[in-house]
Amino acid sequence: MLPAYYSNYSRFLIAVDCIILGFRNKELHLLLTRRPVEPMKNEWSLMGGFMDEQESLNEAAEKILFGFTRQKNIYMEQVGAYGDLHRDTGDRVVSVAFFGLVKMEQFDTSLAKEYDATWVNINELPHMVFDHNKMVGDALRLLRYKVSTEPVIFNFFREKFTLPVLQELYEAIFQMPLDKRNFRKKLTTMDLLDKLEAKDKESSKRGAYYYTFNPDKYALFLKNGKRFSL
């Protein structure tokens, strides 16, 4: 028994496109696929799909991310809606873009074959279908903004992490080298991390201390009127 008011208007296909960024070895990569259908069949494309009646936009995005990477509870953020008239040359489609950041290690290579998916270095992006290049540009800008104004980067590391790797991730996101001492000074003066006794001995002989993000400290930090910035 829906109000009649709604029934006079057009309805649209809504796609969700996911900008899945992967990090490994100091490098950022983007997960791309070959578009499986016409038009533009076999051209490079983001991971996408159509929204379903029974799911919210966020749920649709999580569904797609999980389908391709088998990762859940990943930090994702909406980039925006793309609604130009002829952006999809196949039919009128409004697309909502999301981005997420995952560990490339956990990307199953058997999935890669199934979906014809490939990690492409963020500096060597090819031409993609429709307005997908614009979406990626918008997503990177948003990621840089978010990461430098909110402590969202710690969501990437499920728990503990080392400062050298944290710095490498920042450097990959901003595509610029950072000074080690300045980087660490900022973090220590904000005082949001807990230093663990354990060390990561895999990437160096000496070993780097593990840290964890402390949400309680962050709550206090905010209550004191301070604002995260990196």
Next chain:
Amino acid sequence: MLPAYYSNYSRFLIAVDCIILGFRNKELHLLLTRRPVEPMKNEWSLMGGFMDEQESLNEAAEKILFGFTRQKNIYMEQVGAYGDLHRDTGDRVVSVAFFGLVKMEQFDTSLAKEYDATWVNINELPHMVFDHNKMVGDALRLLRYKVSTEPVIFNFFREKFTLPVLQELYEAIFQMPLDKRNFRKKLTTMDLLDKLEAKDKESSKRGAYYYTFNPDKYALFLKNGKRFSL
């Protein structure tokens, strides 16, 4: 002759909701209306409408803005898409929010009666239908970000403006007083404005010089690796 691929998926109503901010007398206001239909009939609501087959998202937003304020070529920005399952209690609707900033002086009061529209002070916002309060919060955050990192505020003044009024607009947007000398120093050191000979004699006896934003200076500014910040 559309590809069959598209035909298997659900289609949705897409609404566009406009956060129309108005500035006058050092105060920011939001244009609100009484929702004309069930459900939630007569509750406070943003200016909204459904997207049409023949228009892009941006065009739909401009259409709504123009309909209510008779102003065109206004700086507008997309806030984002809102797609929770039951956000609109009448039917499944995905809504895309936009905001724009206009001069309240140019809002025709006859339109106000026709649409039951009212300017409400930004500090005294009522409860609105659905997720409209969230949209407004998101829009204000975005406005503050945009205005402090890009020279978009000059779009508000169609041409010339005085520094006192510019400062008042900033203060209204950020809801905080700014130091007059520091504010002007920042502007003069960036060197993006041209000082005109004419003065605005309406708001004071002495009169304030008019300025204009100079896009060429801004292009140079960017080429020198500088970044706008206020």
Next chain:
DNA sequence: ACAAAAGTGTTCACACTACACCCATGG
């Protein structure tokens, strides 16, 4: 012992903040 990555302080330049008085004009 040496290679390879982890960790640690200080200085300098610049940007941001706070702050008070004179100016021009209309009434």
Next chain:
DNA sequence: CCATGGGTGTAGTGTGAACACTTTTGT
């Protein structure tokens, strides 16, 4: 002549940037 808003400079403080050496340990 006075009330009202417009316009101007400086000193102090804090933040961001540049920079090099020692430590640890596995091989």
